[in-house]
Amino acid sequence: MDAVRAINGESAPHVTVVLADDHLVVRAGMRLLLSQDPAFDIVAESATLPDTLRAVEQHHPSVLVLDLNLAGQSSLGSIPELQAASPRTRILVLTMQEDPAFAREAMRNGAAGYLLKEAAAEELLGATRQVAAGASYVQPSLGARLAVAALDTPGAAADGALTVREGEVLSLLVLGHTNQEIADRLHVSVRTVETHRARIRNKLGAESKADLITAARERGMLA
Structure with missing residues (x-):
């Protein structure tokens, strides 16, 4: 061949x-x-x-x-x-x-x-x-590890550190998934996803999807 x-x-x-x-x-x-x-x-x-x-x-x-x-x-x-x-x-x-x-x-x-x-x-x-x-x-699981690895680098703000689960939620959010889709993929409730979203917004100071995309890109999760 x-x-x-x-x-x-x-x-x-x-x-x-x-x-x-x-x-x-x-x-x-x-x-x-x-x-x-x-x-x-x-x-x-x-x-x-x-x-x-x-x-x-x-x-x-x-x-x-x-x-x-x-x-x-x-x-x-x-x-x-x-x-x-x-x-x-x-x-x-x-x-x-x-x-x-x-x-x-x-x-x-x-x-x-x-x-x-x-x-x-x-x-x-x-x-x-x-x-x-x-x-x-x-891949969402890898996106979460990218976020955590980026936050482990010198100069990363401790108060902005995401958990692995929050990194997964952020990765799926910036890829356009709804709360229900994220809940289904991660096998959690929609309320749990909403809680993670609130924590992500608070940690990153992100008020809009554009802010979330910027934060994800800064953490090496997007090109």
Whole structure:
């Protein structure tokens, strides 16, 4: 099988996707999951960084789903080059690297989203939809760790420190989830979510969603 494989479908969905992973089985799994949504058209697959760059230059996909390790080569530092090759392409990192430092660096380099391979199938679909729509996405559990890690750095205000749960709620809030959706995802009551929101607003001095987004970005949770 070629490292880059064009896939010609009978229809032309409005979200084109390139899958970059050096494991054939992983690519097959991603292709199977994304094909559940008729809005997605998998236009190419790649297993190396050079082939990924060629695929992006050739297809200018809406979304590039990118592993951080391709054939033994880190793709983290290549995100700006991939972005420059196709500025309208949104890059969703899908990786086993759960260290918040990798997520922070990927987002700073230009990635639109960061998702762990352990995520549920529905989360991959949702994350791909969100980045394709122009939003940022960080897996909520990792977003919480990013917030906590940022607050552990020198100069972080102690009175603004978020708990892990508050970090999860903040991450979901800035991604556009309602109180009910957050409650469902975290398996808590809506009242509990409202309490967390109030505490987050008080700690961060955030009165609006724009304030929350700014606070999340400052904590490395968004690009």
